[in-house]
Amino acid sequence: MTHWRRAVVEIVVIGLAAVMAWIPLRPDVVETWFSTGLYPPLQQIVTSLSNVVPVALLDVLCVAAIAGVLWILTRAVVEVRRVRRVGPVINALRVLVTSAAVVYLVFLLLWGLNYRRLPMSERVELTTGAVDPAAVEKLGVETVEQLNALHAEAHRDGWISSPLEDEALRRGFVSAQVALSDVQPAAPGRLKRTMFGPYFRWTGVDGMINPFGLEVLSNPDLLPFERPFVAAHEWSHLAGYADESEANFVGFLTCMKGSVATQYSGWLFLYWQVSSEVDAEARGRLSKSLAEGPRRDLQAIATRLRTGELPWLRTVGWQVYDEYLKANRVEEGIRSYGAVLTLIVKARFEPDWTPVRRTQAKP
Numbered sequence: 097m098t099h100w101r102r103a104v105v106e107i108v109v110i111g112l113a114a115v116m117a118w119i120p121l122r123p124d125v126v127e128t129w130f131s132t133g134l135y136p137p138l139q140q141i142v143t144s145l146s147n148v149v150p151v152a153l154l155d156v157l158c159v160a161a162i163a164g165v166l167w168i169l170t171r172a173v174v175e176v177r178r179v180r181r182v183g184p185v186i187n188a189l190r191v192l193v194t195s196a197a198v199v200y201l202v203f204l205l206l207w208g209l210n211y212r213r214l215p216m217s218e219r220v221e222l223t224t225g226a227v228d229p230a231a232v233e234k235l236g237v238e239t240v241e242q243l244n245a246l247h248a249e250a251h252r253d254g255w256i257s258s259p260l261e262d263e264a265l266r267r268g269f270v271s272a273q274v275a276l277s278d279v280q281p282a283a284p285g286r287l288k289r290t291m292f293g294p295y296f297r298w299t300g301v302d303g304m305i306n307p308f309g310l311e312v313l314s315n316p317d318l319l320p321f322e323r324p325f326v327a328a329h330e331w332s333h334l335a336g337y338a339d340e341s342e343a344n345f346v347g348f349l350t351c352m353k354g355s356v357a358t359q360y361s362g363w364l365f366l367y368w369q370v371s372s373e374v375d376a377e378a379r380g381r382l383s384k385s386l387a388e389g390p391r392r393d394l395q396a397i398a399t400r401l402r403t404g405e406l407p408w409l410r411t412v413g414w415q416v417y418d419e420y421l422k423a424n425r426v427e428e429g430i431r432s433y434g435a436v437l438t439l440i441v442k443a444r445f446e447p448d449w450t451p452v453r454r455t456q457a458k459p
């Protein structure tokens with residue numbers, strides 16, 4: 097490629113990435129063209145393909161990216177020493193910046209634009225006004241009742257180690273999606289192990305999706321009763337619900353619409369959420385009314401987190417994720433996780449946890 101042609105390509109790619117990072121896109125346009133247009137068929141293909149690859153594509157991509165960067169830099173340094181000019185280093189930097197711009201554009205086109213789609217509040221009917229703390233505690237009471245009631249049967253039925261093979265959870269995932277949108281339901285992903293497993297353990301991360309392979313990566317230490325909800329949460333991301341509170345919401349509905357064992361997993365998740373939201377007194381009341389079985393399971397989760405975590409790395413890791421969410425226009429950052437309670441408390445449900453859809457999205 098001639099010099100000027102290469103420069104034009106670089107300017108166009110970097111400029112496009114900068115424009116896409118800053119331009120305000122209308123959520124209804126993103127919803128129509130991307131989240132319910134281009135994205136669903138793309139997700140079906142990419143996730144179905146990554147499901148048959150036994151290793152995490154993210155690991156392969158990261159190793160390739162690190163090797164590529166090292167190769168470009170090493171070659172530049174060797175050249176600089178040979179020609180005794182800084183030209184090769186500048187060239188290398190141009191290649192790296194352009195590559196970063198390409199990676200960002202691919203991220204947006206494969207998944208990242210979902211951060212800018214219509215929010216759940218445009219999809220389901222929500223009551224107006226602030227969340228009533230009494231309603232949150234009431235949800236907590238229901239959570240405890242459900243945990244106490246379901247514990248024995250859930251443990252008797254047990255949990256399939258691969259949530260992808262759990263027919264009830266898959267059915268729940270389809271039914272939760274159908275309740276929220278008219279597009280073809282997303283394909284669920286296999287929970288994969290990754291070389292980042294130790295990082296998940298140290299930072300207390302349960303799982304993530306790889307936006308470049310639309311695959312699910314999970315913490316290797318998850319307990320059997322945690323796996324259905326973690327899978328359902330990550331599948332919800334695959335279904336284009338990028339926001340954490342929305343993925344928690346769809347993940348919770350998925351568990352509710354599955355089996356007793358997946359429901360138990362969903363309620364365990366909700367117990368954590370409620371108990372971190374209510375005041376100390378209410379937390380004490382809820383904790384006291386837990387039966388022996390669910391209490392043991394919650395303690396096992398707490399022990400798993402405590403023994404695996406490196407507190408300083410956990411703080412840094414979540415700060416980085418907070419910045420990432422804010423860069424993707426999730427203003428609440430990681431606090432958006434807890435906003436799931438707002439959705440559950442304010443949404444109106446038909447029996448079987450089917451949220452009432454808004455008849456028409458606001459223009």
Ligand SMILES: [Zn+2]
Nearest residue numbers: 329333340343
């Ligand atoms: Zn998530």
